[in-house]
Amino acid sequence: MSDLVDHSRRRLLTVATVGTGAIGVAFAAVPFLTSWLPSARAKALGAPVEVDASKLEAGQMLKVVWRGQPVYVIRRTKAVIDGLGGHDELLADPKSLDSQQPAYIESTGAARAINPEYWIGLAVCTHLGCSPLGAFEPNNPSQVAGTDLGPGWPGGFYCPCHGSKYDISGRVFKGMPAPKNLTIPAYTLSADARVSIGVDETAKPA
Ligand code: FES
DSSP states (O other), rough: OOOHHHHHHHHHHHHHHHHHHHHHHHHHHHHHHHSSSHHHHHHHHSSSSEGGGGGGGTTTTEEEEEEEEEEEEEEOHHHHHHHHHGGGBBBBSSSSSSSSOOHHTTTTTTGOOSBBBEEEEEETTTOOOOOOOOEESOTTTTTTTTBBOOOTTOOEEOOOOOOOOTTTTTTTBBBOOOSSSOOOOOOEOOOTTEETTTTTTTSSOO
């Protein structure tokens, strides 16, 4: 893709400078190159983020920033994993058909993860972009700033801006302001739980 863009821009530059002669080439080339080459900052902003998730204990979460957006990495307990499929009827998009994630995540169903033990997702509410808070403890009705999350709360996320609730796979409950499940970015997960956020699992060397 970038080759196509580069070649096409080079052709444009050639066309633009043909009529101005050799002196014109020198003056036209500098602004073209400075606007074309990405800055180190831009490269860093688009770079993958590496996380050693093996350092997390079950039930813990960490937050990293990738491309200027917060991303949660959670290590789920076995009890939470076993309960993931138990409340689908309460969710707006239980199969994530209308939500954003790579195809290799969509096919993992309720887990929404390459390995159900580790969940990675954008901490950006799909309503207006606030950061949902972790409310992981099941059946604790008032664990986020005194907010009653309701009886039978399965554990998940609560967005304090307008009250959207998500389960611990980032699937939004019915009747919430948020229209979609939390977005899952492309990532890879190694056998020793190292996560590369921003790298597509299908592009990983075998
Ligand atoms: S931004 Fe999260 S509910 Fe509105």
